[in-house]
Amino acid sequence: xxxxxxxxxxxxxxxxxxxxxxxxxxxxxxxxxxxxxxxxxxxxxxxxxxxxxxxxxxxxxxxxxxxxxxxxxxxxxxxxxxxxxxxxxxxxxxxxxxxxxxxxxxxxxxxxxxxxxxxxxxxxxxxxxxxxxxxxxxxxxxxxxxxxxxxxxxxxxxxxxxxxxxxxxxxxxxxxxxxxxxxxxxxxxxxxxxxxxxxxxxxxxxxxxxxxxxxxxxxxxxxxxxxxxxxxxxxxxxxxxxxxxxxxxxxxxxxxxxxxxxxxxxxxxxxxxxxxxxxxxxxxxxxxxxxxxxxxxxxxxxxxxxxxxxxxxxxxxxxxxxxxxxxxxxxxxxxxxxxxxxxxxxxxxxxxxxxxxxxxxxxxxxxxxxxxxxxxxxxxxxxxxxxxxxxxxxxxxxxxxxxxxxxxxxxxxxxxxxxxxxxxxxxxxxxxxxxxxxxxxxxxxxxxxxxxxxxxxxxxxxxxxxxxxxxxxxxxxxxxxxxxxxxxxxxxxxxxxxxxxx
Amino acid sequence: xxxxxxxxxxxxxxxxxxxxxxxxxxxxxxxxxxxxxxxxxxxxxxxxxxxxxxxxxxxxxxxxxxxxxxxxxxxxxxxxxxxxxxxxxxxxxxxxxxxxxxxxxxxxxxxxxxxx
Numbered sequence: 001x002x003x004x005x006x007x008x009x010x011x012x013x014x015x016x017x018x019x020x021x022x023x024x025x026x027x028x029x030x031x032x033x034x035x036x037x038x039x040x041x042x043x044x045x046x047x048x049x050x051x052x053x054x055x056x057x058x059x060x061x062x063x064x065x066x067x068x069x070x071x072x073x074x075x076x077x078x079x080x081x082x083x084x085x086x087x088x089x090x091x092x093x094x095x096x097x098x099x100x101x102x103x104x105x106x107x108x109x110x111x112x113x114x115x116x117x118x119x120x121x122x123x124x125x126x127x128x129x130x131x132x133x134x135x136x137x138x139x140x141x142x143x144x145x146x147x148x149x150x151x152x153x154x155x156x157x158x159x160x161x162x163x164x165x166x167x168x169x170x171x172x173x174x175x176x177x178x179x180x181x182x183x184x185x186x187x188x189x190x191x192x193x194x195x196x197x198x199x200x201x202x203x204x205x206x207x208x209x210x211x212x213x214x215x216x217x218x219x220x221x222x223x224x225x226x227x228x229x230x231x232x233x234x235x236x237x238x239x240x241x242x243x244x245x246x247x248x249x250x251x252x253x254x255x256x257x258x259x260x261x262x263x264x265x266x267x268x269x270x271x272x273x274x275x276x277x278x279x280x281x282x283x284x285x286x287x288x289x290x291x292x293x294x295x296x297x298x299x300x301x302x303x304x305x306x307x308x309x310x311x312x313x314x315x316x317x318x319x320x321x322x323x324x325x326x327x328x329x330x331x332x333x334x335x336x337x338x339x340x341x342x343x344x345x346x347x348x349x350x351x352x353x354x355x356x357x358x359x360x361x362x363x364x365x366x367x368x369x370x371x372x373x374x375x376x377x378x379x380x381x382x383x384x385x386x387x388x389x390x391x392x393x394x395x396x397x398x399x400x401x402x403x404x405x406x407x408x409x410x411x412x413x414x415x416x417x418x419x420x421x422x423x424x425x426x427x428x429x430x431x432x433x434x435x436x437x438x439x440x441x442x443x444x445x446x447x448x449x450x451x452x453x454x455x456x457x458x459x460x461x462x463x464x465x466x467x468x469x470x471x472x473x474x475x476x477x478x479x480x481x482x483x484x485x486x487x488x489x490x491x492x493x494x495x496x497x498x499x500x501x502x
Numbered sequence: 503x504x505x506x507x508x509x510x511x512x513x514x515x516x517x518x519x520x521x522x523x524x525x526x527x528x529x530x531x532x533x534x535x536x537x538x539x540x541x542x543x544x545x546x547x548x549x550x551x552x553x554x555x556x557x558x559x560x561x562x563x564x565x566x567x568x569x570x571x572x573x574x575x576x577x578x579x580x581x582x583x584x585x586x587x588x589x590x591x592x593x594x595x596x597x598x599x600x601x602x603x604x605x606x607x608x609x610x611x612x613x614x615x616x617x618x
Contacts (some may be wrong), residue, residue, distance in 0.1 A: 026555045029583055033532040034551050056550045063552025070559065 004038045007053065014056075017064045019071040020163050072221075100276040101166060108155065109167035109232060110270035112174055115148045117262035124255030152178075167273050169232035176218070177236055180211055215337070216373065223341035224348070227278040230341065231285055235265050238289050238334045245296045245326055250305045257299050261292045279487040282338070286483055289334045297326040332475040339479070342486035343446045344369070350439055351422070358425040365418025369446060371411035419443055438485065445482050508597045511564075520547050521557055522566070522587065522595045529586035531572055532558070558585060566591030 011034045015027050034056070041048045101109070119141055126137020152171060159168030187203050215237065222230040239261060246254050268288045272281040301318040344366065351362025422443060514522070517539075524530060524538035535558075536549050549557075561567040565588060572584030587595065 022555075022559065026559065029532055030551045030555050032582070033536065033554070036533045037536070037551070055548055056552065059550035059552050063550065063556050066556050067552075067559070070556070070563075074563075 004035075004042055007038055008035050011056065014060055016160070017060075018067045021071055021074075022067045101273045103274065105165060105167045106270045106274035109170040109273035110266035110268075111151070111155075112148070112170055113235070113262045113266035113269055115144065115151065117259045117266060119144045119148075120255045120259035120262060124252040124259060127252035127255060166226075166228050166232065166276070169226075169229035170235070170269050170273075172229075173233040173236040176233070177240065180214070184211075212373075216341075219337065220341045220344060223345045227342065227345075228272065228276065228281060231272055231278065231281045231338075232269055234338060235269055235285065235288075237337060238285065239265055239292065241330060241334050241337075242289070242292045242296045245293070245300045245330055247300070248304045249299045250303050253299055253303050257295050261295070264288055264291060282342070282483055282487045285338055286335065286479065289338075290331065293327050293331045293334070297323055297330070300326050328475050332479065335479040335482070339482040339486055340446065343442050343482060346439075346442050346486060347422075347446060350442075351425075354422075354425040354429055357421050357428065361418045361421035361425055363418070364414050364421065365443070365446070368411045368413070368415030368418060371414065372447070415447055438488070441481070442485055445478065445485060508594050509601075511594055512598050512601055514594075514598050516547060517549060517553060517557055518561070519595075519598060521549075521554070521561070522591060522598075525567060525585060525587045526592075526595060529570070529572070529584045531582040531584050535585065561591070566594055 008031065012031055015023060015030055018027065037052055038049065041052045100106075122137050122140045122144065126140075152174060155168065155171045156175070159165065159171065162168075184203065184206060187206055191203065219230065219234065222233055242261070243258065246258070265288060268284045271284060275281070301323045304318075347365065348362050351358040351360075354361075419440075423440070426439065520539040520542055521535055523542055524535050530538060532551075532554060536551075536554055539547055539549055558567065562569060567585050568588050569583050569585055572582045
């Protein structure tokens with residue numbers, strides 16, 4: 001009897017791995033059926049009982065994965081016309097406002113950032129006080145790191161038991177970061193054993209192709225499911241990108257600005273969870289990114305510790321333009337991470353509610369967009385890791401002629417075809433000019449940062465100057481316009497001629 | 503749903519077919535479906551709860567079965583959910599049986615030809 005109860009408990013734990021919605025619908029029934037099966041099989045002896053348990057265990061991973069896949073598909077199919085209706089953990093309204101989290105939960109959302117702020121602060125203090133303090137500082141940092149790891153596990157278990165409320169997204173971002181870092185380190189370790197190809201090429205492919213793609217897909221899916229969680233998951237990645245700007249800057253200033261930045265992120269995460277407002281959250285995340293960017297790029301240009309004769313292209317003393325050159329590209333990259341998934345979400349929502357034409361419009365444009373993204377990633381990987389690999393494969397002249405322009409052309413054809421279908425769908429549903437214009441603006445904005453500079457690059461090797469000019473002139477207005485559009489209420493709320501939702 | 507639409511859903515997987523067959527005679531609750539499938543397949547198809555409820559969810563989503571509150575459980579607890587074929591589900595099942603019948607007829611003809 002006790003054994004049967006124990007088995008049912010174990011089974012209860014296994015059921016917890018099914019999606020929340022699935023559990024709510026079938027969880028109790030599944031447990032009851034399993035209990036009934038155990039009770040009956042126990043009477044027949046332990047061999048049939050073992051058979052039953054093994055069968056359950058064998059089928060469990062597949063069944064859980066299928067249930068998650070079904071739920072995900074269901075959510076994506078029923079992606080509402082209005083924004084952010086799907087929420088887990090808290091109810092939300094159609095314009096992306098979620099029920100405000102209690103203060104305790106909101107503070108939990110900010111806690112992981114506060115940890116990192118503290119670690120950076122410890123580092124700053126130990127750098128400032130000399131070698132003895134540095135040793136103590138190391139011990140404190142390791143202790144804080146351990147405490148963070150334990151808190152991460154505790155937070156995940158707690159969040160799992162509470163049905164993954166919004167605050168948990170802050171911690172999940174760190175799990176993602178941790179996973180990506182572990183994979184990167186594994187590649188480096190493999191490089192030490194297997195040679196340079198693994199050390200450099202594989203790492204390049206991983207860093208410049210795999211990671212961005214994985215991130216893009218994960219963020220897009222998350223933006224579809226829950227925008228508040230999307231914002232919270234994104235924050236650590238934004239800060240991490242900005243950290244690259246601090247390369248070569250002096251200690252302890254570097255640690256101090258890092259500490260302040262993570263404190264700022266803790267505040268923003270707390271406020272996002274507390275207010276539950278996606279709209280405000282988008283602007284707060286962008287404001288944080290800008291504030292961090294201004295500080296980091298100033299530190300990165302005006303407080304460098306360069307060894308004599310090293311990096312070429314760094315002027316001394318630095319100018320305002322140097323500061324801008326460091327600020328704008330990263331600001332655009334971080335903003336792209338934030339705005340692109342939300343723009344795509346808007347287009348998808350519209351596409352789904354304007355019949356077959358709109359759906360195909362979205363699909364074609366999404367294919368075009370991903371092809372362009374892939375092409376740009378390959379290019380950046382190429383320029384970063386040197387063209388040797390590709391030139392060896394195709395020959396220098398061939399690579400010069402090819403230059404991915406074919407892929408680019410195909411991508412643009414897809415995107416334009418999608419835009420035309422969208423346009424026709426707009427006319428067919430007799431949408432108001434104002435809404436139609438806003439949606440077409442979303443369409444243009446989704447592709448804007450990826451295209452205008454490319455034809456010029458293809459015909460000229462002076463690309464840094466051109467892209468810099470484009471980024472500076474058009475980058476910031478793009479961010480402002482994109483943020484305004486994705487945080488605007490009602491653009492996704494498509495209505496038909498009769499004013500009824502489509 | 504038109505007949506051609508139903509035919510597009512075929513063939514059914516073995517588990518789905520047996521679950522639907524088990525509901526053909528009368529509505530049943532989860533455990534009874536498991537037992538019936540085992541019995542119909544002569545012990546060959548043994549469903550785990552995960553597989554069963556995954557399949558039931560798909561069938562519910564497709565509108566082939568429906569779920570209602572049944573009588574109380576055997577230990578006098580809260581009412582158990584009972585699953586029953588919908589009209590659409592019955593048409594799909596009939597379509598699958600018809601398809602299998604045709605298949606067997608062809609197979610028998612071919613086998614008979616080979617024997618001759």
